Amino acid sequence: MQFRQLEYFVAVADEHHFARAADKCFVSQPALSAGIAKLEDELGVALINRVHAFEGLTPEGERLVGWARRILAEHDALKAEVSAMQTGVGGTLRLGVGPTTAAAAVTVIRAFCARHPLAHVRLSEHLSAPELQRRLRGFELDAGIGYLSPGDQDGLHVLPLYEERYVLAASPELLPAGATQIGWADAARLPLVLLNERMRVRQAIDDAFAAHGIEIDPQVVAESVASLSAHVHGGQWATIGPHTLLSDDGSSSSGLRTLPLVDPEITITIVLAINAAARDAAAVRAFAATAAALRLRERLGYPRVASLGGGPVSRP
Numbered sequence: 001m002q003f004r005q006l007e008y009f010v011a012v013a014d015e016h017h018f019a020r021a022a023d024k025c026f027v028s029q030p031a032l033s034a035g036i037a038k039l040e041d042e043l044g045v046a047l048i049n050r051v052h053a054f055e056g057l058t059p060e061g062e063r064l065v066g067w068a069r070r071i072l073a074e075h076d077a078l079k080a081e082v083s084a085m086q087t088g089v090g091g092t093l094r095l096g097v098g099p100t101t102a103a104a105a106v107t108v109i110r111a112f113c114a115r116h117p118l119a120h121v122r123l124s125e126h127l128s129a130p131e132l133q134r135r136l137r138g139f140e141l142d143a144g145i146g147y148l149s150p151g152d153q154d155g156l157h158v159l160p161l162y163e164e165r166y167v168l169a170a171s172p173e174l175l176p177a178g179a180t181q182i183g184w185a186d187a188a189r190l191p192l193v194l195l196n197e198r199m200r201v202r203q204a205i206d207d208a209f210a211a212h213g214i215e216i217d218p219q220v221v222a223e224s225v226a227s228l229s230a231h232v233h234g235g236q237w238a239t240i241g242p243h244t245l246l247s248d249d250g251s252s253s254s255g256l257r258t259l260p261l262v263d264p265e266i267t268i269t270i271v272l273a274i275n276a277a278a279r280d281a282a283a284v285r286a287f288a289a290t291a292a293a294l295r296l297r298e299r300l301g302y303p304r305v306a307s308l309g310g311g312p313v314s315r316p
Helices: 003-015 018-025 029-043 059-087 102-115 129-137 200-210 225-233 282-293
Strands: 048-050 054-057 091-097 119-124 143-147 156-170 193-195 220-222 239-242 257-262 266-275 313-315
Touching: 003 018, 003 029, 003 059, 018 029, 054 059, 091 102, 091 129, 091 282, 102 119, 102 143, 102 282, 129 143, 129 156, 129 266, 143 200, 143 282, 156 200, 156 282, 193 200, 193 225, 193 239, 200 239, 200 266, 220 225, 225 239, 266 282
Parallel strands: 091 119, 091 143, 193 220, 266 313
Antiparallel strands: 048 054, 143 266, 156 239, 156 257, 156 266
8 A cells, every 4th residue: 555545545535536636646647546446456445436437435435535534644744743853844734714713823823934934834714613623533634723612622632722702893873872882682683794503603692692582583694704794894784703803903994893792791712623643743733832822812812891790601
């Protein structure tokens, strides 16, 4: 069994197409097909359903592709470790981030690349919490920044980074004059645009409204942070989200105000998650050390506010 054969197999599993997989591996399609056929002969099982084109992985292929990813990841980590001992941390770190954690990711990536100029980062963005977990456990990512509940952390090494607190953002015309905070019941009376229900941030928002017996029905549901921002800046809708996403720094130019949401004040912990089997790789170690040194909990902190009645609700 050769590493190149495993690379061909994983490339076809990723691309669902032999020609695209061959281009990705910089080989001809016949060479790629021959390599996979040799791998199948050695293992004694068919890995890919095909007649004239890719028709999916066989059950055996579905089970073995995870092992192939892990072997390749550990092979790459070994080469990176040797390189790090000789010339410093290099290679490519594959990082996944959630829809609302881009600001933190940029901060860590900037510091990481400044410390390790030979290293590169390949970023996968807008990943839901389940997708982030799946890619980490499947060795498709080296690290991820996002929401992970304690029940989601099996097999992952987790480093808490900072806490997100929820705020409401809107044009001043939609908000009570002189208000310095707002309760969830009052927020429900505003015309709202929110992210879709698949995102953990939206689920936390729905839970907070449900605690007041409110089933929220936003007028607009957005699929991306960019769309959400465009709708809110239009002045017709308010939105709810993490303070790191909806900060009103420079609000005089943005035209928006943000108010802390209280009763309850919700706190969600954002973590750096790493596949436990890959935590000792040179680039992963260096990235985790960079994130820890940045003290994001202090940099991205948001002052607590007096509750209208309920205390803060922490969601790890």
